[in-house]
């Protein structure tokens with residue numbers, strides 16, 4: 001077991017990538033804190049994998065405070081934070097409204113920052129910890145028509161690098177994962193009109209949430225003790241290949 005006894009908050013862990021990370025962490029001996037806006041769903045997953053749960057809308061800073069107050073009161077420490085929550089819209093730069101910008105940034109970026117700050121304070125007091133931010137290739141390369149999402153992901157990558165250098169002195173490692181095209185329930189059944197795009201992936205297939213989760217387990221574990229300030233693509237080679245397309 002690579003994460004035995006670790007208290008790990010996985011934000012957005014009732015669906016897809018976050019869910020598989022929470023499951024993999026439980027399998028590796030961690031105590032995952034399952035999070036979603038919906039308490040029933042979070043409790044259901046926590047009961048399935050043997051973790052704790054908490055409901056909070058992370059676009060609201062007062063709810064982030066309540067989440068961390070809960071962790072402090074119930075667990076007394078936090079060893080690992082995995083930020084996964086995200087929303088996307090399809091508008092390009094010319095169509096984005098200020099409301100849309102503020103809403104997406106609040107969830108995709110400000111929530112990551114606030115969770116990192118609050119987690120790092122607890123980790124600092126306990127002598128160390130690990131933080132992982134889930135990001136996307138569009139933050140590094142641009143992606144037609146998902147302007148705010150892409151910009152938020154680029155900013156998350158900058159946040160990962162900044163937090164890594166600021167927090168290293170406190171024995172807190174900070175890394176990112178750039179998820180490639182990862183199979184949603186729809187993607188597993190039908191590649192649909194994105195088949196041409198999938199054909200540009202060097203490994204010629206989309207990824208599975210479980211494959212992102214395995215990378216998260218490794219980066220959170222002692223096996224990655226000398227790895228910080230790294231953003232690892234888990235994408236079948238897509239982002240760094242000449243034929244890459246950069247949606248999502």
Ligand SMILES: NC(=O)c1ccc[n+]([C@@H]2O[C@H](COP(=O)([O-])OP(=O)(O)OC[C@H]3O[C@@H](n4cnc5c(N)ncnc54)[C@H](OP(=O)(O)O)[C@@H]3O)[C@@H](O)[C@H]2O)c1
Nearest residue numbers: 012015016017036037057058059084085086136179181182
């Ligand atoms: N899937 C892909 O192909 C892909 C590709 C590149 C990067 N990524 C990145 O991987 C991460 C996970 O993606 P995914 O596809 O697994 O996403 P997903 O299925 O949409 O899950 C996102 C989670 O975030 C939670 N959430 C959304 N808004 C929230 C808010 N305001 N407060 C609290 N929780 C909120 C949702 O739970 P509730 O609705 O229950 O609150 C949900 O569980 C994201 O950062 C995404 O950008 C995914």
